[in-house]
Amino acid sequence: MALALTLAILLPGCKSPAPPELDEEEIQEQQEQILSDPETMGQVIARIGSETLTNGQLQPYFWAAVGEYQKTQPEIAPDYSQDLGEQLCPLDPEGGSWRDYFLNQALQMWHTCQALALQGEQEGVPTEEAYQPDPEKHEKYMTGMPATRYLYGYSQSYQPNTMHRAFLDNVDALLEDLAQKTGCADPEELASRGFGTTLENLRDFVTLYNWGYMYYTTLSYDLEPTQEQVESCLQQEEQVCPEPEGEMCCDVRHILLLPESDTEEGWEACEQQAQDLLKTWQKSFRVTEDTFASLANQYSQDTGTAVDGGGYYRLRRGQLLTQMDAWCFDPERQPGDTALFRTSKGVHILYFSGAESARTLWAEDRCREQMMKNLIASAREAYPMEVEREEIVLVPAQPLAGASDLLYPDVGHERFPEVPLYLQQDYGFTKFGNYNLSTNGCGITSFAMVSSYLSDEEWTPPELCARYGNYSYAHGTDGMIFEKESAALGCYLQEKTYEPSVAKKALEEGHIVVSIQHKGYWTSGGHYIVLEKVNEDGTIQVRDSNLYNYWKYKVPAHAQDRHAWSSITAAGSCYWIFAYKAVTIPACSRCGQPETVPDSILREEYCCHKCTEALLRRDTYLNASGQN
Numbered sequence: 001m002a003l004a005l006t007l008a009i010l011l012p013g014c015k016s017p018a019p020p021e022l023d024e025e026e027i028q029e030q031q032e033q034i035l036s037d038p039e040t041m042g043q044v045i046a047r048i049g050s051e052t053l054t055n056g057q058l059q060p061y062f063w064a065a066v067g068e069y070q071k072t073q074p075e076i077a078p079d080y081s082q083d084l085g086e087q088l089c090p091l092d093p094e095g096g097s098w099r100d101y102f103l104n105q106a107l108q109m110w111h112t113c114q115a116l117a118l119q120g121e122q123e124g125v126p127t128e129e130a131y132q133p134d135p136e137k138h139e140k141y142m143t144g145m146p147a148t149r150y151l152y153g154y155s156q157s158y159q160p161n162t163m164h165r166a167f168l169d170n171v172d173a174l175l176e177d178l179a180q181k182t183g184c185a186d187p188e189e190l191a192s193r194g195f196g197t198t199l200e201n202l203r204d205f206v207t208l209y210n211w212g213y214m215y216y217t218t219l220s221y222d223l224e225p226t227q228e229q230v231e232s233c234l235q236q237e238e239q240v241c242p243e244p245e246g247e248m249c250c251d252v253r254h255i256l257l258l259p260e261s262d263t264e265e266g267w268e269a270c271e272q273q274a275q276d277l278l279k280t281w282q283k284s285f286r287v288t289e290d291t292f293a294s295l296a297n298q299y300s301q302d303t304g305t306a307v308d309g310g311g312y313y314r315l316r317r318g319q320l321l322t323q324m325d326a327w328c329f330d331p332e333r334q335p336g337d338t339a340l341f342r343t344s345k346g347v348h349i350l351y352f353s354g355a356e357s358a359r360t361l362w363a364e365d366r367c368r369e370q371m372m373k374n375l376i377a378s379a380r381e382a383y384p385m386e387v388e389r390e391e392i393v394l395v396p397a398q399p400l401a402g403a404s405d406l407l408y409p410d411v412g413h414e415r416f417p418e419v420p421l422y423l424q425q426d427y428g429f430t431k432f433g434n435y436n437l438s439t440n441g442c443g444i445t446s447f448a449m450v451s452s453y454l455s456d457e458e459w460t461p462p463e464l465c466a467r468y469g470n471y472s473y474a475h476g477t478d479g480m481i482f483e484k485e486s487a488a489l490g491c492y493l494q495e496k497t498y499e500p501s502v503a504k505k506a507l508e509e510g511h512i513v514v515s516i517q518h519k520g521y522w523t524s525g526g527h528y529i530v531l532e533k534v535n536e537d538g539t540i541q542v543r544d545s546n547l548y549n550y551w552k553y554k555v556p557a558h559a560q561d562r563h564a565w566s567s568i569t570a571a572g573s574c575y576w577i578f579a580y581k582a583v584t585i586p587a588c589s590r591c592g593q594p595e596t597v598p599d600s601i602l603r604e605e606y607c608c609h610k611c612t613e614a615l616l617r618r619d620t621y622l623n624a625s626g627q628n
Contacts, residue, residue, distance in 0.1 A: 063397050479574065522567075
């Protein structure tokens, strides 16, 4: 590919060091000459408060914008083999050149990620009103404790979670991989040839661009449009909905059972097993979608979605096997309906969760998209940018990659890579039933930790107190909450046991366990704790909701975040073991490995609900962060 001829110092009032038409060798010489000029490359051309952007730092933003536009292959595009400054851009609102258009995008890209980084540093992540921690107690009991890294609301500034941090710490590996993919000898060549800058400047760009994205992601998790906003979106004349009237999308839960042998007897036995399972559920005390999801998680042999309670979301007409498709899209179908099918794939039990207009879902996405754009716009407004355009120098380069190639892929969906820590005493005015959460809420607080981790949705103790106050009694939390309510929050109880050895084995296999403790090491009465994992030295990593225990067990237990197994079993009487966390959905064409999953009910590619949200979030950042 020929170099895009955006030559150095091509802005009004500045002189071009060379004529516009140069061959590749001459352009490379010019590039090296400019990059070796510290005064030019160190010149500050934009400011946000005390933060500055130099010419050297600008280059990767510019060429990432050019590369991203080139990747998308829009109908309106420049001739990349010619000088971008000599080609008028129909998209530029001021009738400028393509160079002006991409320069504006580059500046806005820096403005976006730098403003978000400053907002994250100065404002942190919003907490709920009920969160009322005592700073003196935090200082006294939590200072230096490893668990404070995961403590809700503890840090005054935004801190990336451990998955995000790992990505930021491995920028060099990302650039090494990208260099190989683009035919560069090493990241240094990638930086100079593809981004017109030094490796240090390219690293800084990747880090800041992703830091802004990660903070924006954290703010965007809980955006939920109102019904009024959705209806207003559909009524706006400028919004042209591509979805036809009457088109529906449906959500279902699916259980697949496979015959033990491919004989008529094997199939009949499999059908009988499915009928028995369905009848048992229908006669159970709670005939709900949550309990059906638990059955799917426990019994379904559809490895594509069993980890997610058998859920398939936003299915379109024609996406399912023919007979299931006809059943799901029957106009008479109602939420809660069930059916049993036999196909060549196995025996299926379907639960109909509900249907929604495709137009409504489209409008919901547009509303979320606008709310995400508003996050970016508000950060820019709070942290305005000043630009000195007459000082800008652009270095010629070859656009080898776009901004999306350098952006965190957001595939694992792990909002909580580890179990978050909530402390009862941080909610001094919150009631759990008729009692104070701060004194009687270790069980519901432990439930909040487990459900937040396993579902990757933030379920804080006050939210669960309001929802499950009937599980509160004089001595604490009714342990039945783990058995009856877990599935409603997207996590599934696998087993309840009184045998410590069973609980220990589950921990060693990667399960999360909740333990109730009686008088002894942990408490003078009763106390729930979350057992997260077995450490390399055989100790147990614990999430403890009682603030005061962090002082009591400061040396060596909580101070090292490690407790002996004997300290748990000595007074432990019961253990609730939860199923594995659904990090990815195997059936999903984006985050999973659909080629390894039995093609049980789908005829077309499927994108899981977590990827649907992640793609919307990612595309909005890519587009909005470079808007003029």
